Amino acid sequence: MRNPKSAFPGMSLGTSQxxxxxxxxxxxxxxxxxxLRFTHLASKSPWTDEFSxxxxxxxxxxxxxxxxxxxxxxxxxxxxxxxxxxxAREVVQxxxxxxxxxxxxxxxxxxxxxxxxxxxxxxxxxxxRSFPALLGAASIPAIFGLAILAFxxxxxxxxxxxxxxxxxxxxxxxxxxxxxxxxxxxxIASLCCLVIAVKNIQQQKPISxxxxxxxxxxxxxxxxxxxxxxxxxxxxxxxxxxxxxxQTGVKFILSPAHLHQEDKELGRRGDSESCMETVPASPxxxxxxxxxxxxxxxxxxxxxxxxxxxxxxxxxxxxxLTGGLIWLPLIQHGYDSKLTxxxxxxxxIGIEWIAPIFQAIAAWVTMLxxxxxxxxxxxxxxxxxxxxxxxxxxxxxILVRGLKVRMQQAGNRIGIQxxxxxxxxxxxxxFIITYGVGIDLTRGARYNFVYFPAVIVLVGASLAVxxxxxxxxxxxxxxxxRGKKAVALIWLMGLVSGLTVVCNLGYQKYYRPxxxxxxxxxxxxxxxxxxxxxxxxxxxxxxxxIAWELKRKFGNNLAAIPQFxxxxxxxxxxxxxxxxxxxxxxxxxxxxxxxxxxxHAPVELSAENCLADSQVKPSVxxxxxxxxxxxQLSDRLSDSQMMGIN
Numbered sequence: 155m156r157n158p159k160s161a162f163p164g165m166s167l168g169t170s171q172x173x174x175x176x177x178x179x180x181x182x183x184x185x186x187x188x189x190l191r192f193t194h195l196a197s198k199s200p201w202t203d204e205f206s207x208x209x210x211x212x213x214x215x216x217x218x219x220x221x222x223x224x225x226x227x228x229x230x231x232x233x234x235x236x237x238x239x240x241x242a243r244e245v246v247q248x249x250x251x252x253x254x255x256x257x258x259x260x261x262x263x264x265x266x267x268x269x270x271x272x273x274x275x276x277x278x279x280x281x282x283r284s285f286p287a288l289l290g291a292a293s294i295p296a297i298f299g300l301a302i303l304a305f306x307x308x309x310x311x312x313x314x315x316x317x318x319x320x321x322x323x324x325x326x327x328x329x330x331x332x333x334x335x336x337x338x339x340x341x342i343a344s345l346c347c348l349v350i351a352v353k354n355i356q357q358q359k360p361i362s363x364x365x366x367x368x369x370x371x372x373x374x375x376x377x378x379x380x381x382x383x384x385x386x387x388x389x390x391x392x393x394x395x396x397x398x399x400x401q402t403g404v405k406f407i408l409s410p411a412h413l414h415q416e417d418k419e420l421g422r423r424g425d426s427e428s429c430m431e432t433v434p435a436s437p438x439x440x441x442x443x444x445x446x447x448x449x450x451x452x453x454x455x456x457x458x459x460x461x462x463x464x465x466x467x468x469x470x471x472x473x474x475l476t477g478g479l480i481w482l483p484l485i486q487h488g489y490d491s492k493l494t495x496x497x498x499x500x501x502x503i504g505i506e507w508i509a510p511i512f513q514a515i516a517a518w519v520t521m522l523x524x525x526x527x528x529x530x531x532x533x534x535x536x537x538x539x540x541x542x543x544x545x546x547x548x549x550x551x552i553l554v555r556g557l558k559v560r561m562q563q564a565g566n567r568i569g570i571q572x573x574x575x576x577x578x579x580x581x582x583x584x585f586i587i588t589y590g591v592g593i594d595l596t597r598g599a600r601y602n603f604v605y606f607p608a609v610i611v612l613v614g615a616s617l618a619v620x621x622x623x624x625x626x627x628x629x630x631x632x633x634x635x636r637g638k639k640a641v642a643l644i645w646l647m648g649l650v651s652g653l654t655v656v657c658n659l660g661y662q663k664y665y666r667p668x669x670x671x672x673x674x675x676x677x678x679x680x681x682x683x684x685x686x687x688x689x690x691x692x693x694x695x696x697x698x699x700i701a702w703e704l705k706r707k708f709g710n711n712l713a714a715i716p717q718f719x720x721x722x723x724x725x726x727x728x729x730x731x732x733x734x735x736x737x738x739x740x741x742x743x744x745x746x747x748x749x750x751x752x753x754h755a756p757v758e759l760s761a762e763n764c765l766a767d768s769q770v771k772p773s774v775x776x777x778x779x780x781x782x783x784x785x786q787l788s789d790r791l792s793d794s795q796m797m798g799i800n
Contacts, residue, residue, distance in 0.1 A: 176308055180298055180315060187294045187319035190652045191287040191328040196280035198658055199703055201665040201776070202695030204331040208277050209233045209691075210249045211263040213240030216691035217252070222734040224683060224717045224742060230694075230701045236272040252691060256481055258378040259333035276705075282331040289335035290328025293607070294318050296342045301611045304349050304569035305560075307618060313641065314614025320648035321610065322524035323517070326661040327600060333379055334603045340376035341386050342607045345576070347372065348390050351467060352572050355397055360463035361470075369470050374477030381481065382595075385604045387474060389580035393572055394467060510588045513596040514581070519546065520599065521609055522644070524651040526659035545647055552640055556616030569615065573608045580605035599661075617641045665776030667699035671707060673771060674700075674716065674749065677781070682716035682747040683739070687723040687731045687754045694720060696752060696776070716749075717742075723755055731755035736762060739784060748782040759784075 200208070209216060214233040219225070245264045246257045263285055270281045294315050301307070301314040318324055327334040347361075347369035354361050361369075376383035523545055525538035557574070560566040584595045584604075595601050621641050654660040674682065684700060686693050697718050704716070719738055721731035732755045739748070739762045748764055750757065757780075759765075764784035771781070 176312070179312055180295060183298075183312070183315040183319045184291060184294050186316075186649075188287075188291045190320065190325050190656055191290050192284070193656045194658070195283050195287060195329060196278075198329070198663055199666065199668045199699055200279055200331065201663045201699060202692050204282075205234070205695035205698045206253060206691060207260065207263065207331045207333070208279075208282055210253065210255075211245060211260045211267060211282070212236060212277060213242075213244035213248060213264060215248045215252060216694050219694055219720065221688055221720045221722045222738070224719050224738050226717060227701045227704060227715055230697060230718045231276060231705065234276045234698070234702075236267070236275065236277055238268070254381075255333070256378045256381060258375060259336050259380075262336070263331075279331070283329060286330060286332060286335040287328045289339060290324060293324065293335065293338050293342065296339055297607055297610055297614075300342050300346050300349070300607065301614050303346055304573060304611060305566050305615050305618075307566075307615075309621060310611070310614045310618045312614075313617045313621065313645075314611050316645055317522070317613055317617075317648055318607075318610050320645065320652040321521055322648070322651040322655045322660060323521045323599070323602070323606065324610075325652045325655045326520075327603065329655070332600070334600050337376065337380040337383055338603050338607060340372055340379060340383060341603065341605075343372045344369065344376060344386060344390065345573070345608060347470075348393065348576070349569070349572055351394070351470075352397055353568060354463060355394075355467075356568065358463055360466045363466070366466045366470050366473075370473035370477065373470075373474040377474075377478040377481060380603075382601055382604055384478065385580060385583055387478075388583055389576050389605065391471070392579040393575045396575060398464070510585065510594055510596040513594075513599075514584065517596070517599040517602050518609070520651075520661070521602075521606060522549075522613065522651070523647050524654055524660040526654050528662045529659055549640075549644055549647075552620055552644075553613060553616045556619035557612065559619045560615055566615070570612070573612055577605050577608050577612070580608075617644065662775065665696065665699050666774050667703045667777070668707075669772070669774045670700060670751070670777050670779060671703040673774075673779075674704070675708065677747050678714055678716075680745050680747055681714045681743060682749060683719060683742060684716050684749045684751055685719040685721060685735055685738075685753060686751045688720035689723060693752065699776075700751070721753075721755070726754065729756055732758060735759075739764065742784075744784055744786045746784040748784055749779055750782065751777050751779045753780075 212234070214235070214237070216233055218233055219230060242261045242264060245260050249255065249257050249260050263282065266285045267277060267281055270278060272278065297318045298311040298315040301311040304310075324338075327338070347365060350365055351361050351369075373383075373387055376386065519542065523542055525542055527535050527538045527542070529535060557570060560570050584601075588594050588596055617640075621638050623637055651660070674684070684697065686697055688694065697720065701718060719735065721734045721738075723731040731753070735755075736759070739746075739759070744763075746764075748759070759782060762784060763786065764782040767781040767783055769781075771779075
C-alpha cells in the first residue's frame with residue numbers, strides 16, 4: 155500500500171520520530187485549550203442555570219428556601235452548602251422532581267465536587283466549573299480522532315484540534331458549570347460511529363458487533379446527559395436514510411449490461427440479492443427512455459435494505475430507542491413546564507419572523523470568531539463588529555473553496571458528505587422546530603452543541619487544503635493572503651476571540667449581579683430588602699447571584715447586610731406577590747431600602763410609606779430593578795425629601 159505523504163513537509167507518517175512530533179503537537183493544542191479554559195475560571199459571577207447545576211449536583215433542593223417572607227443571606231444560600239451525607243441517589247431524586255434535565259452529568263459532577271473541600275461551607279465555584287473545563291479540553295484530542303477517521307489525514311486532525319482549542323464558542327461552554335461539554339464528547343463519539351457505519355455501508359460490509367454496542371452505549375449516555383442529544387441522533391438518522399435511498403435507487407439508471415456484469419460479481423461473492431452500487435453510473439451507462447430493456451423490478455432492488463450489513467444498523471437504532479425511551483415520560487413532563495417558557499415563541503409578528511435566522515447566524519459565527527462586541531464602549535463595539543464582518547467576507551471563500559476541493563477527491567468525499575449532510579440536517583431540524591412547533595431553539599446558542607463538532611472538523615478539512623497549497627489559482631474569489639498564512643491568520647483570530655470570552659468581553663453571562671451589588675453597596679448604610687416575584691427556581695437563582703456576590707465581595711463587612719424575599723406568583727397578573735410583599739414590609743424595621751428586582755407584579759406601596767427613588771441608575775444585564783425608600787408610617791415625606799435619605 156502506498157505510504158501517505160506527511161501532513162508537514164519532510165516527515166513521513168510511518169516514522170517513529172514523526173509520530174512523536176504529532177503527539178507533541180497535539181499536546182500543544184491541548185495545553186493551549188486548557189490554558190484558555192481555566193483562565194479567570196471563577197472570576198465571572200454564576201448565573202441562574204449554573205446555580206441549578208450546583209444545587210442539584212450537591213443533592214440539595216431549592217424547595218428548602220422559604221417563600222413569601224424575608225430571609226437572611228445565609229438562608230438563601232443554604233442549598234449551596236455541601237453535605238457529605240448526600241449521595242448520587244439524592245442527586246437523582248431532587249433533579250427529577252424539580253427540573254427537566256437527565257441526571258448523568260449531575261451525578262458525575264457530584265462525585266467530582268466530593269473530591270475537593272468546600273469554600274467556607276459552600277460549594278466552590280472553581281471546582282464546579284473545572285469539571286466542564288476539563289471535559290472541554292478533552293474535546294480537543296477527541297476532535298483530532300474524529301477528523302482523522304473522517305479524512306484519513308493528520309493535517310486535518312491537527313487543524314481541527316487547533317481550532318477547537320481556541321474556539322470562542324467551545325470556551326464559552328467550557329467555562330460554565332453546565333453539562334454541554336460532556337454532551338459534545340458524546341456527539342463526537344457518536345459521529346465517529348456514524349462515519350464508520352457509512353464507510354462500511356459503502357463497502358457493503360456490516361459494522362462490527364463491538365462498534366454497534368459502543369454506538370448504542372454512546373447514544374444512550376448522550377440522551378442521559380442532555381435531551382437535545384436526540385437532535386444529534388435525528389440528524390444522523392437522516393444521513394443514514396439518505397445513504398440508503400441513494401444506494402437502493404441508483405440501480406434503476408444502470409444499463410442491462412452493467413447489471414449483468416455486477417450480477418456475476420455478486421454471484422462470486424455469494425450475495426445475489428444485492429442491487430447496490432457504491433459509485434453512481436455515468437450518463438453513458440444510463441438506460442435510454444426508449445430502450446426495450448427493463449430494469450430490475452422494484453421488489454428485487456428494495457431487498458438491498460434488508461442485507462446483513464444493514465441489520466446491525468437497525469439493531470443500533472432499536473438499542474438507542476430502547477435506551478432513550480426511558481426518559482420519554484420525563485421529557486413530556488419537563489418540557490411542558492414553566493422552565494422552558496423562554497424558548498416558546500409561536501406568536502411572531504413582523505420582524506420577529508426573521509429573528510431566528512440572525513440568531514442562528516450569530517451562533518455559527520462565534521464558533522470561529524468573537525471580538526469584544528458586548529462591552530459598554532460603543533466605539534469598540536463598532537470596530538469589533540466591522541473587523542468580524544471583514545474577516546468573514548475574506549475567510550468564507552477560503553473555507554468554501556477548500557470544501558469544493560475536498561469533494562473532488564474520492565478519498566475525502568465521504569467525509570464531506572457525511573459531516574456536511576449531518577450539519578445541514580441538524581440545522582434543518584432546528585428551523586423546523588423553531589418555525590413549525592413554535593419552540594425557538596436558536597435563542598439558546600448553547601444548543602448548537604448538537605452539531606458544533608462537525609463544523610470544526612469541516613473547517614479543519616477545508617483549511618488543510620489551503621495549508622498544502624502555497625499558491626491558489628487566480629480568480630475573482632481568490633484572496634491575496636494564501637496558503638499557510640491564511641490558515642495561521644484564521645487561527646489567530648480564533649485565539650483572540652477565545653481571549654475575548656475569557657476576559658468576559660464576549661459571551662458575557664446573562665446576569666450581572668456583580669454590577670447590581672455595587673449599586674446596593676452604595677446604599678448599604680441602612681437595612682435593605684431585595685425582593686423578586688417567584689415562579690420557579692430560576693428566580694431563586696437570580697437572587698442567589700446577588701447573595702453570592704455580596705458574600706464574595708464583602709462577607710460580613712457590609713454596614714447592613716440585606717435580607718431577601720421570594721414572593722410567589724402563580725400567574726402573570728396575580729396580586730398574591732404584591733399582598734405578601736406588603737405584609738412583609740409591615741413587619742420590617744424602618745428606615746429601609748427596598749430593591750424590587752425582576753418584580754413582575756403590581757406595585758402599590760404608598761400605604762407602606764415607600765416611595766420610588768427617582769434618581770436615574772444604570773441598567774444591569776439580567777436585572778430590572780427599582781429602589782424604594784421606606785420610612786416610619788408616621789414620617790410622610792415627599793419624593794424630593796426622600797432623595798436626601800441614605
